[in-house]
Amino acid sequence: xxxxxxxxxxxxxxxxxxxxxxxxxxxxxxxxxxxxxxxxxxxxxxxxxxxxxxxxxxxxxxxxxxxxxxxxxxxxxxxxxxxxxxxxxxxxxxxxxxxxxxxxxxxxxxxxxxxxxxxxxxxxxxxxxxxxxxxxxxxxxxxxxxxxxxxxxxxxxxxxxxxxxxxxxxxxxxxxxxxxxxxxxxxxxxxxxxxxxxxxxxxxxxxxxxxxxxxxxxxxxxxxxxxxxxxxxxxxxxxxxxxxxxxxxxxxxxxxxxxxxxxxxxxxxxxxxxxxxxxxxxxxxxxxxxxxxxxxxxxxxxxxxxxxxxxxxxxxxxxxxxxxxxxxxxxxxxxxxxxxxxxxxxxxxxx
Numbered sequence: 316x317x318x319x320x321x322x323x324x325x326x327x328x329x330x331x332x333x334x335x336x337x338x339x340x341x342x343x344x345x346x347x348x349x350x351x352x353x354x355x356x357x358x359x360x361x362x363x364x365x366x367x368x369x370x371x372x373x374x375x376x377x378x379x380x381x382x383x384x385x386x387x388x389x390x391x392x393x394x395x396x397x398x399x400x401x402x403x404x405x406x407x408x409x410x411x412x413x414x415x416x417x418x419x420x421x422x423x424x425x426x427x428x429x430x431x432x433x434x435x436x437x438x439x440x441x442x443x444x445x446x447x448x449x450x451x452x453x454x455x456x457x458x459x460x461x462x463x464x465x466x467x468x469x470x471x472x473x474x475x476x477x478x479x480x481x482x483x484x485x486x487x488x489x490x491x492x493x494x495x496x497x498x499x500x501x502x503x504x505x506x507x508x509x510x511x512x513x514x515x516x517x518x519x520x521x522x523x524x525x526x527x528x529x530x531x532x533x534x535x536x537x538x539x540x541x542x543x544x545x546x547x548x549x550x551x552x553x554x555x556x557x558x559x560x561x562x563x564x565x566x567x568x569x570x571x572x573x574x575x576x577x578x579x580x581x582x583x584x585x586x587x588x589x590x591x592x593x594x595x596x597x598x599x600x601x602x603x604x605x606x607x608x609x610x611x612x613x614x615x616x617x618x619x620x621x622x623x624x625x626x627x628x629x630x631x632x633x634x635x636x637x638x639x640x641x642x643x644x645x646x647x648x649x650x651x652x653x654x655x656x657x658x659x660x661x662x663x664x665x666x
Contacts, residue, residue: 331521334499392648406434458506464538594631
């Protein structure tokens, strides 16, 4: 029986995208290098539906490289608060500054120059290039890795060097000669909309005809799962101190580590550790409800307490500190649990 000859992978994918793909995303209108860059960084480990309102607020405040580079980092982190993985925001700010200093205020459009900027890897660099210039360039984000691993029935975790090398080769071999911007969006949409992590809709897939995993009825076996990451559980104490004006003491976290660069309630593994940092001893407190918070590698059990007998003028914090009106919490970068506690104070739930 003669085998049916299929059109090239890119042709089938683009035909599908023309009819079913996402063509009204805010960073597509217009597809400028800056807008694409910001969207690609926001979309790392974050879904499109979550990113859209953040992206729109970001563009209102930081519409170009100059406005981002000139903004205080605290304000940048405040506009990022809630998206998580805050190193992404710090890298955006640093990269904007480097573009002003070394690239005449423009985002470079060479893969090597782009990849040299903080937070931009080769896949992100190529996504910026292809979507803003329409030049075809291979991308390999999570959605693309999953789709190609299934199409090839490629064994091995996609984060392994040998598997990555094979996927890069395939991604480059499948590029069209033109329509680079549309193809990049199309192959990312394929993984996000059809070739999903669980329950992929193979009946709607435009490239299932030669998908090896599909034809072997083994779609759920690919890609090979990532080796389990050990999640540790940690207990933290947070102390809430208010001054006579009702403002709350916040300290800036170190630039690296948990919530790097964000403003946080004084925090430590024990309340004694917190008191020592503030130059206090035997603080009388009222415990508040425990907060369970999950980071990628840590399950945090946060035990906040309200100080009931501390003179604000006696606090001597070794870290950078500020006193913030809870109603102004949106003005600086705060971890989600701290923002929620300040919201409860502002609403009168914590007296």
